[in-house]
Amino acid sequence: MKKASILLAHGSSDANWLAPFATLKQHIASQLPSDTPLEMAYMELAEPSLLATVEKLVRQGHAHIDVLPLFFAAGRHLRKDVPNMLEQQQQQLTQQGFSYHIELHPPIGQEPEVAGAIADIVVRQLS
Amino acid sequence: MKKASILLAHGSSDANWLAPFATLKQHIASQLPSDTPLEMAYMELAEPSLLATVEKLVRQGHAHIDVLPLFFAAGRHLRKDVPNMLEQQQQQLTQQGFSYHIELHPPIGQEPEVAGAIADIVVRQLS
Numbered sequence: 001m002k003k004a005s006i007l008l009a010h011g012s013s014d015a016n017w018l019a020p021f022a023t024l025k026q027h028i029a030s031q032l033p034s035d036t037p038l039e040m041a042y043m044e045l046a047e048p049s050l051l052a053t054v055e056k057l058v059r060q061g062h063a064h065i066d067v068l069p070l071f072f073a074a075g076r077h078l079r080k081d082v083p084n085m086l087e088q089q090q091q092q093l094t095q096q097g098f099s100y101h102i103e104l105h106p107p108i109g110q111e112p113e114v115a116g117a118i119a120d121i122v123v124r125q126l127s
Numbered sequence: 128m129k130k131a132s133i134l135l136a137h138g139s140s141d142a143n144w145l146a147p148f149a150t151l152k153q154h155i156a157s158q159l160p161s162d163t164p165l166e167m168a169y170m171e172l173a174e175p176s177l178l179a180t181v182e183k184l185v186r187q188g189h190a191h192i193d194v195l196p197l198f199f200a201a202g203r204h205l206r207k208d209v210p211n212m213l214e215q216q217q218q219q220l221t222q223q224g225f226s227y228h229i230e231l232h233p234p235i236g237q238e239p240e241v242a243g244a245i246a247d248i249v250v251r252q253l254s
């Protein structure tokens with residue numbers, strides 16, 4: 001089964017906001033096996049959009065897609081908007097004959113390693 | 128000189144979004160010396176606001192305030208809105224006889240440790 005992954009950020013109309021995500025995506029991709037597709041996508045206000053990226057991967061034949069949110073916390077966007085968007089899209093693509101599983105992971109900012117790294121930085125900056 | 132620090136998050140009207148920041152703040156505060164005040168504040172949509180928190184600390188006699196943004200990247204908010212808000216407030220408080228230095232740090236998401244932790248998590252989740 002072909003698998004692919006998407007790093008999801010909120011998105012912004014400000015190019016200064018977007019730039020670090022491209023850098024982060026390159027850093028992560030360099031540590032993955034070369035046959036593991038990794039895409040950067042945005043929920044709103046920036047391209048490529050999450051839905052366009054999912055559709056591209058599905059049409060390429062990926063049957064499992066992991067969506068990893070680069071968010072600190074899950075609010076309305078990650079608990080409602082994004083699941084609804086993905087579900088509606090999946091209904092449409094299923095009607096077109098595509099079959100895939102898509103998994104929306106918890107926000108990465110809540111993983112203990114990230115919280116720990118933030119704590120370390122703050123403690124160091126304030127010491 | 129009395130110093131204090133503020134963790135700054137974007138803010139949301141969604142309590143589910145806010146909860147992890149309170150947890151993170153407690154985790155960080157527990158690693159700091161007990162005489163180092165640390166406050167959690169929000170740019171918009173949630174209380175306490177950044178400006179109310181700064182004013183409280185200044186009126187308590189803190190002459191140096193570090194503002195540490197819990198953001199992944201610096202867009203218009205961190206490059207323009209927040210510096211402008213802080214500068215206007217400082218002019219007002221200076222006219223009232225208060226004197227303090229306030230330092231807005233780069234977004235914490237761009238520190239190498241955080242980027243590294245995110246990369247580690249993604250690589251592990253996808254392996």
